Amino acid sequence: MFQLNDEFLKELGLDQLPEEQRKPFLQHIYSELELRVGERLSQGMSDAQLEEFSGIIDKRPGAVDDFLARHVPDLMQDPMFQRLVQVSGVPMDDPRLRDEFAATKWLEVNRPDYRDVVAAVLDELKREIVANRDVILAADSAASQAAA
Template sequence: MFQLDDKFLQDVGLGSLPEDQKKAFLDHFREQLELRVGTRLSEGLSDAQLAEFESFIDRDEARVNEWIAGHVPNYQEDAVFKQLQAGAPANIPPLVVLAEYASLRWLGLNRPDYKQVVASTMEELKAEIIANRDAILGIDQPGSQQIAA
């Protein structure tokens, strides 16, 4: 879908951030994206639906297994599960992969527009960053010095 990396920073005009600030900025961006996407996706869902989804996030093994058994009992045959499993680091517990898979399947059933929500939220955040790029970089701010070209 998208990568939050040096290319992303270049795309939004923040490629010149000092190395020690890049990771912090990307972490902050990821947190904001998750918060905004989660807020938008939760709109219109019942308390029961939210609790069910939270059980995947919390990696509640019993609830994850129960949901999988009831909705995708042949999950091991699913290409999405196989891709998640293959892409997971060796030290990731199987429950983490299964909960991630369950959350993706759940979103597909309960919020089939989730990919569009993520994409539009990502674009909105990128636009905010671009609009505030100079302030983020400390350019044209009182007390900052500009380098003449």
Template sequence: MSMIRIDHALLVEIGLGELPEELRQDIYSTIELRVGERLSAGMTDAQMAEFEKIIDSGDDAGATAWLTANAPDYRQIVATTFDELKAEIASQAEEILRGVDEA
């Protein structure tokens, strides 16, 4: 299911390569949360429960198959959300790093 790259290379690309590890995890979590929120916005409660069950089981192939069947535009949603958040974080990179230096 991995269409997006959430790793150290991404942080370097958006100007946060020097971010301490604990803050890197916050960035990764924010990206995953924002993409998940956008995907879930178009799902019913029943669909969310079904999808969460698949995700919790660790079945990546099953999750991809489920998304393909139930949210055919999920790839575009993921890509758009990821690009928006990446640009948002990149625009704040200097400020984020200044906050780290001051801490």
């Protein structure tokens, strides 16, 4: 699992990025990654699949429950769910945990290659950032000088 943090910036050669620019830049990268992964994962999916996933992500009433009833009828005993509870430290009955699990399980059922897709898109994004590193640093330097 990757993390968008100072170590990520260092890996990209952007560790000189001013402190006040780091969080907004990382948030932008996260949003861009989420958008691109979503686009890539949706390719080849049926309208019904997209509608079902949308219901889970948007927490439409009944969507998570319906999906889990079909695919993980014994949720509390599911080893993957139990690991999620253990790692997160969140109580088993927390609806946020159930929603997160349902989204991940949906991807596992409908796009078992989703981890590979995320990794590929992240690598593409990293290459783009590295190719534009000087422009990014120059823009941030110019913005800092203008603010001074």
